[in-house]
Amino acid sequence: MSSSSPQARSTAEDIVRGVGGPENIESLTHCATRLRFQLHDGDKVDRESLDALKDVMGTVPQSGDRFQVVIGGAVAGVYSQIMALPSMAAGGTARPQTDAEVKAAIRSKARGRWSWLDSFFEYLSDSFRPLMGVLLGASLIIAIASVLDALGMVDFRAEDKSATWVFVDAMWRSVLYFLPIMVAFNAAKKLQIDGWVGAAVMAAVMTPDYLGLGADTPGVTCTTNDLLGTEQCVAQVFGLPMQLNDYGGQVFVPLLMVALLALVYKGLQKVFPANLQLVFVPFVSMLVMIPVTAFLIGPLGIWAGNGLGSGLAWLNGNAPIVFAILIPLLYPFLVPLGLHWPLNALMLQNINSLGYDFIQGPMGAWNFACFGATAGVLLLSIRHREAEMRQTATGALAAGLFGGISEPSLYGIHLRFKRIYPRMLVGCLAGGLLVGLLGGVNTSVFAFTSLLTIPVFDPMLTYVIAIAVAFVIAMVLVYFSDYMTPEQRAEANAARDSAEAAAAPEAERELATVGAPAGAATAGAAAGSSADGAAAADGGAAPADGSAAPAAASSDGSSEGSSAGAVVIGAPVAGRLVGLDEVSDPVFASRAVGEGVGIIPADGRIVAPADGLLATVAATGHAFGILADGGAEVLVHVGIDTVTMQGEGFDVRVAQGQRVSAGDLLAVVDLEKIRAAGFDSITLVTVPNTATFAAVEPAPAGEVAAGDVAITARR
The missing domain is CATH 3.30.1360.60 (Glucose permease domain IIB)
Known part of the structure; x- marks a missing residue:
């Protein structure tokens, strides 16, 4: 089932x-x-x-x-x-809720002195996260084209490309060029206004008619930027000067625009009655925000980018080492805002005027630190069995290493988890510092900073050393410190375990089900779900370090192994053994989870009661499920209701899926913490599949040492 x-x-x-x-x-x-x-x-x-x-x-x-x-x-x-x-x-x-609870909930929403920064990152993250699929798709198309370009099969940047390759360009440019419209839609949804109004405002300055305004249009004058080598046109609209720009790829502009649009939109909702809002709120919002975007917000974003490019050119000429360090430290903040795009024009201008460009070399340190952080996330996703993040990180890493594209990593991963940025910046700093100390890196062509374009940088050895150091440092820091907080990791692991348990085929789940037939259990309890309660925590096998219990002696005195009909289960802890009738928990006392015993522990060392396979290990450390050799399912449950302690005082020494021998250490438990928390520390040992045995016989009450016979299950 x-x-x-x-x-x-x-x-x-x-x-x-x-x-x-x-x-x-x-x-x-x-x-x-x-x-x-x-x-x-x-x-x-x-x-x-x-x-x-x-x-x-x-x-x-x-x-x-x-x-x-x-x-x-x-x-x-x-x-x-x-x-x-x-x-x-x-x-x-x-x-x-009571009045006091309502007030407490309101107070809890305050996020401290840096709440504005939290809100800013959330705004960025939620504006880009829904675009991950198309961004990854476009980036992989670029990566494939870059590979073919590096192999000399096609000139990816030639002016006279065939119609085939122009069409291939359209396949990825559609995403990157129209990214502002998509971002405007998502940003508007994030701020709880009509996403289509946000998209429409941004699209107004990206229509063919708008882009077609040029020097040959009446009322338009154009000048050339000597530094960047670009043409800048100004149109007279309603008698006012409006700077004309190509906003393709400019995500900074829609982010600014939507922030202001939200104020206008929500203000209009207060002005117009509810029965008029459907028409007049979008109408007035567009009437106000399209001119504001065209006249003010759009040019502001472009001016910011151009001003930044001019400043960097000055800095490289006067303080090249500082420049080499600054570039990889700035890019992680420029790229999410779209402010890095104007620098492409500066790179091309450098190549045209100087014969080389000085920005792309140190920029490579940032890119590879970014990719290194993504590699760290990928390794963690493999380790923690996170399928969705593994797919995201794999695609982002492929797009980065082979296409030089950082957006999938940033928008899909890094901006979602604030712990990544500080670690990535250390890699950026190290790579940039090496570029500066080793004399800088130049290139004579405009190239994506990927593995495939390494040969275009000079000196190549300096560049390789810098990007390798940036990559490794970022990867190691992210992997060993995690990109999630401990609380986020615990929550993610619990969600994963529940999802795995729900998705497991019925046959596998039955192996971990308390009371499952012994024949089924022997087939694969290791597939039982995770410790926090996923499928076998109270009855499945749990790997800890417990070797098979000694064989029971048969009536004629010969040694009878578990395969001969009996399984001997030892005491997992030293203390005083009592019958289940003396246990305060009605579930165990009623034998709902099988016949067994309770042990009032004398110490906190919990050991495996039999040889077998650990099918489950509770994340909280309070329960272990072992499939003992011979087919007995053994549950070791430390304390009553100790799951609510969330692992506090439980030091688990084993992992799910591990094979154990009787006496192997499963966990070290702080009994005083359990008692101080108000819980009973009695340790329960039961056989959930009791019904599959002819008899399950608890040992007599009394003092026991760890490993002494506690239960004998006979066929």
């Missing part, structure tokens, strides 16, 4: 109905074996109907309108099915 099958959906719906419906659910989480509901009204729960469900092993009402539904190792899959229900789209409904 797949996780999306009608039966699975029916179970999820029945559980939601049994706890009083989605409107009665404030929030839902899960641990190793149980769904944990926070309800608005606990009295609305229909325990009888829930207990009658085939996939429910038991129910546990708790104080404070909390309610637990025991599922077993398949809990993650059931949780995912519940959260996927249309009625649970909002993830639960918040209960009415």
Whole structure:
């Protein structure tokens, strides 16, 4: 039965109905074996109907309108099915807040002295993030063309290219040229105004008629910029001078424009009645913002870029070492704003007038630091099994290394995670410093700074050393310090584990399901879901370091291995062994997760109770599921409700999928922290697939050492 099958959906719906419906659910989480509901009204729960469900092993009402539904190792899959229900789209409904809670929520929204910087990066990120697909597509087309150019099969930048290659150019230029319109749409949506109005305002200054205004148009005068070698035209419109510019690729202009448009748009919404807003708010917004963009905001963006180019030319002539360091440190901030585009004209002018360009060399240090940071993210995405980020980083890295395109890395990754920029800047600084100290790097052609264009830089060795250092430093810093905060990483890993559990084929999930047939369990409990409760946390196998338990002695005195019908399970911790009847948790006491024992621990060293495979290791460190040799599923659960400690005081020494031997150390637990937090530290050892054995016999109560026989499961 797949996780999306009608039966699975029916179970999820029945559980939601049994706890009083989605409107009665404030929030839902899960641990190793149980769904944990926070309800608005606990009295609305229909325990009888829930207990009658085939996939429910038991129910546990708790104080404070909390309610637990025991599922077993398949809990993650059931949780995912519940959260996927249309009625649970909002993830639960918040209960009415008190006045004090409302005030606290408002105060919590304040983000400190740098809140404006957080908002700025969020504005940039959300303006570009939806464009990642087309940006990656365009960049890879450029990368392919660059490879063919480097191999001499086509002149990628020739003026007389064939119609075929002009058409290929159109395939990627469509994205980069019209990027301002796309950015305007997304930025407007981010600021909660009509995205199409933002796009329309930006498109007005990119129409063929506007771009066709030139020296031969009445009322237009043109001059030449001696430094950049570019022509600048001014048109008289309504008797006012309007600077004409080509805004293709200029993302700084739409970002500025939309920020002002949002104020105008929202102001108009307050002026016009609701029944007139559909027509008059967009109409007046366009009437105001198109001229403001054409006369003021657009030229302002171009002037900023041109002024920056002139300043850099002066700096390179007077302080070349400072220039070599400054360029790679500036570019990470220029590129997201589109202010780097005017520098392309300066590069071409340098080549035409000087015979070489001095910007592209140090710029390469920035590009390769950027690509190095992306490589660090890619390695982390592989390590943490993040499929979406792995795809994004792979495409961005390919576009960067072979096409010299940094936008996919920036817009798709770096601007989304603020931890990346400081680490990337260290790589930029190191690469730029080497360029400056080693005498600078020049090139006689305009080239994308990629692996394929390394030979065009002189001296090539200096350039290779600089970009290699920039790449490696950025990659290493990002990889070892992570691009996510610890809180973001924990949340991402939990989401990944739940997604993996939900997507796993039914046959695999059954291996990790508490109470699954032993034959199925032996086939692959290692595929069980992750520790935080994904599919086998309370009943699946868990790799820790536990070798197979000693074989039980048969009645005639001969040694009887687990394959002969008995599996011996040792005590995972030293202490006083008690029966499950003495355990305060009703789920364990009722044997809902199998026969077993409790051990009041004497120390915090938790060891593997048998040889086997660790199918699950809870991220919080409180639960381990082991598929013991011989087919017994063994659950080691440290403490009662200790999942709520979120790993505090639990030092896990093993990983899911690891094979262990009896006595191998699974974790070191701070028992005092558990008790100080108000939780019972008793350690439970159960056999969730008890029904598959003829008998599961707990050892007599009394003092035990770690490794002493605690349970014997007989065929």
